[in-house]
Amino acid sequence: MAENFQKLTAIRGMNDLLPADSARWERLERLARDWLRSYGYRNIRTPVLEFTRLFTRGIGEVTDIVEKEMYSFTDSLNGDLLAMRPEFTAGTVRAAIEHNLLYDRPQRLFSMGPVFRHERPQRGRYRQFHQISVEAMGFAGPDVDAELIVMLARLWQILGLTDIRLELNSLGASEERAAHRDALIAYLEGFKDQLDEDGKRRMYTNPLRVLDTKNPALQEMANGAPRLLDFLGAESLAHFEGVKQRLDDAGIAYTINPRLVRGLDYYNLTVFEWVTDRLGAQGTVCGGGRYDGLIGLLGGKPAPAVGFAIGMERLLDLWSQGDAAEAEPECDVYVVHQGDAAARRAQRIGEQLRDAGLDVIVHAGSASFKSQMKRADGSGAEIAVILGDDELAAGEASVKTLRSQADGSPGTQRRVALDALADTLIQSFDSDVD
Ligand code: ATP
Ligand code: MG
Numbered sequence: 146m147a148e149n150f151q152k153l154t155a156i157r158g159m160n161d162l163l164p165a166d167s168a169r170w171e172r173l174e175r176l177a178r179d180w181l182r183s184y185g186y187r188n189i190r191t192p193v194l195e196f197t198r199l200f201t202r203g204i205g206e207v208t209d210i211v212e213k214e215m216y217s218f219t220d221s222l223n224g225d226l227l228a229m230r231p232e233f234t235a236g237t238v239r240a241a242i243e244h245n246l247l248y249d250r251p252q253r254l255f256s257m258g259p260v261f262r263h264e265r266p267q268r269g270r271y272r273q274f275h276q277i278s279v280e281a282m283g284f285a286g287p288d289v290d291a292e293l294i295v296m297l298a299r300l301w302q303i304l305g306l307t308d309i310r311l312e313l314n315s316l317g318a319s320e321e322r323a324a325h326r327d328a329l330i331a332y333l334e335g336f337k338d339q340l341d342e343d344g345k346r347r348m349y350t351n352p353l354r355v356l357d358t359k360n361p362a363l364q365e366m367a368n369g370a371p372r373l374l375d376f377l378g379a380e381s382l383a384h385f386e387g388v389k390q391r392l393d394d395a396g397i398a399y400t401i402n403p404r405l406v407r408g409l410d411y412y413n414l415t416v417f418e419w420v421t422d423r424l425g426a427q428g429t430v431c432g433g434g435r436y437d438g439l440i441g442l443l444g445g446k447p448a449p450a451v452g453f454a455i456g457m458e459r460l461l462d463l464w465s466q467g468d469a470a471e472a473e474p475e476c477d478v479y480v481v482h483q484g485d486a487a488a489r490r491a492q493r494i495g496e497q498l499r500d501a502g503l504d505v506i507v508h509a510g511s512a513s514f515k516s517q518m519k520r521a522d523g524s525g526a527e528i529a530v531i532l533g534d535d536e537l538a539a540g541e542a543s544v545k546t547l548r549s550q551a552d553g554s555p556g557t558q559r560r561v562a563l564d565a566l567a568d569t570l571i572q573s574f575d576s577d578v579d
Contacts, residue, residue, distance in 0.1 A: 158264070158272030168473040173461060174257065176303055177277055184296050186255045186279060191236040193259070197228040203235030203443055205411065207351040214262040229261035233278035234411075234436065234452055235443070241282055242445035251283025251448075257457075268462075269427025275457035279433075282440065282450040287387030290415040290435060290451050294388075295395045297419060297431060297453065304464050309421045309430060311397065314405035315385040316413050317377040319438070325376040326352055336366045353406045372403045384414050411436045415451065423466060424459055431455040474525030476504040478570060479547075481517040482532040491532050494542070494566065498530075501567040503574070522547055528570060542566055546573075 155161055162170060178188075197217045204211050216229040230236050233256040246252050256278045264270050279296075281289045294311065301309050316322060329352045333340070339362070340348060344355050356367045377385070392399055399417075407416050416434035424430075433453025441447035478498055482491040488511075495507040506524055508517045514533075521529040531543035540563050546556035561569045 156272065158266035160271060160273070165472065169461060169465065170457075173304075173457065173464065177257065177300070180296075180300050180303060181255050181277075181279070184253070184292070186253045189237055189240060189254045189256055190258075191230070191233070191240050191256065193230055193261075194227050195230055195236050195239065197226040199235050199239055199443070200228055200231060203238065203411065203439060204232070205351075207347070207354075210262060214264055216261045216263055231262045232260055232454060233258075233276060234280060234439070234454070237278070237280050238282070238439055238443050238445070238450070242440065242443060247283050247440070247445070247448050251281070253279075253281050255279045267427070269424055269456070269459050271458060277455040277457060278452065279454075280450060280452040283448045284451065285437075285449040286415065286435065286451060287384050288391065290384075290388045291391030291395070293433060293451060293453055294392060294417060295397060297455075298395070298397050300455075301419075304460075306421075306463055308423050309419050309463070311392075311399040311417060311419055312402040312405050313388070313392075313399045313415070313417045314402050315374065315377060315381060315388075316406065316416055316434070317373060317381040318413060321376045321378055321381060322353075322373065322413075325371060325373045328371040328376070329353070329356075332370050336363075339363065339366065356404055357406055367404065374401075374403050381414060388415055407432055407434060411439045411442070413437050417453075421463055424462055427459060429456070430459045430463060472525060474504075474527070476506040476524055476526050477574065478503050478505045478528045478530055479521035479524050479526040480505060480507040480530045480532065481514065481521055482508060483514055484534055484537075487532040487534065487537050490537060491530075494530065494532070494563070497567050498570065501571050503567075503570060528573070530566070530570075536560070540564075544569065544573075 181188075197215070200215060200217075201211050206212070210231045215231050218227060219225070220227050237254060237256060241247055241252060241254075256276070258275060259273050260276050261273050263272055266272060279293065281293065298311075301307075317325075330348060333344075333348045333352055333355060337345065337348070340355065341360065344358065344363070347355050353373070356370055358364075358367060389399075402418075405416055405418060406412075407418070412434040414435040414437070417432070418429050419431040420428050421430055422428060431453055433451070435449070435451040437449040438447075440450060480491045480495055480498075482488050491507050495505045498505045506526070508520065512520070518529065526547055529545045529547055531545060533543075536542050539560070541560045542563055543558055544561050544566075545558040548556065
């Protein structure tokens with residue numbers, strides 16, 4: 146009974162994006178699309194829901210995502226085990242295999258949109274959040290690894306971000322990781338008593354993740370652990386060198402972080418993160434790396450691949466700092482009218498102005514002239530077109546500039562023939578741009 150009266154709210158950790166904020170999102174999305182296109186990346190859109198087994202296989206059973214963060218449920222209609230995508234890579238690889246995208250050429254692909262993880266919500270950590278995810282499939286690198294990183298440096302430049310730094314590591318090949326893993330387990334066994342529950346369990350299942358601990362008491366243990374970099378063979382080292390050389394060529398600074406392992410199982414060779422100190426604890430804005438084994442693991446013909454994912458909420462948070470959001474106008478022109486005949490005419494005029502390429506709001510509903518003008522002002526429009534009995538009788542409209550002029554003088558008002566209205570307004574907007 147009581148639940149009938151429960152207040153309807155959004156789900157915790159899943160945010161509404163209101164118009165005041167969505168303008169900034171749209172701007173970021175536009176910039177990002179242009180930036181992606183400038184490197185030849187094309188958009189792929191895969192479903193929000195996939196079979197859960199795609200992620201357990203593709204991301205790994207012993208990862209935070211699969212162990213505790215995935216929205217996985219049984220489809221009550223047919224019993225299928227489904228999951229909301231917690232990231233884009235697995236779905237993109239699935240689609241590339243299913244549609245044979247890598248048959249005759251490599252692919253540069255990107256996705257942009259919501260992903261879902263059941264985490265404890267806090268700043269920079271939500272349950273529905275957004276990623277820009279980029280996958281270069283069919284490329285062995287190291288050239289394309291470096292290209293992806295250079296590409297990200299350009300995005301930071303486009304957005305005017307400076308306090309963001311690059312951390313780099315190599316995870317080598319699977320045999321190298323296996324040798325390192327044995328050494329690491331032997332080392333961790335010496336610290337068994339100090340490890341927490343997660344650590345004790347992970348020590349054997351995913352010992353690299355034990356080093357990823359945020360527990361300050363375990364930092365010394367983690368610092369002294371055998372380094373994967375010391376286990377890399379000639380080929381892996383050459384790949385790593387190739388990436389570093391190209392970053393040097395591009396003038397991109399980085400620090401080698403031998404402890405950087407990333408949360409997902411499937412990475413090999415190059416891994417990297419872009420980190421900032423300006424977002425508190427959730428400072429990783431972008432993470433990426435190579436995943437040469439994933440396509441084969443998911444049933445495709447094996448092909449190398451590399452990619453990254455940007456957390457859009459964190460990026461926007463960083464981008465907003467020091468740059469007060471300026472409200473975007475709702476329209477260019479707001480049409481105010483009085484009387485039935487004028488109201489009907491106003492609707493047609495709105496369509497004509499839109500034909501001419503203007504963004505137009507025609508006042509809807511009846512209201513006093515004064516309150517319509519107030520609404521026009523509030524819309525951010527530059528111009529109000531006013532249609533009253535007088536104007537209509539003369540076949541004219543009054544055109545009023547709403548924002549005060551650059552020199553501080555108040556707006557002007559003049560009469561314009563309805564026939565010439567669209568042209569006149571277009572001209573005045575064009576001369577504004579000059
Ligand atoms: P973290 O260590 O912060 O949990 P992660 O390694 O789980 O990050 P990835 O799976 O690499 O993150 O996702 C790529 C990016 O997506 C991250 O670098 C971050 O910017 C963003 N991100 C990850 N989880 C969240 C979340 N719950 N809310 C908002 N953004 C997130
Ligand atoms: Mg995480």
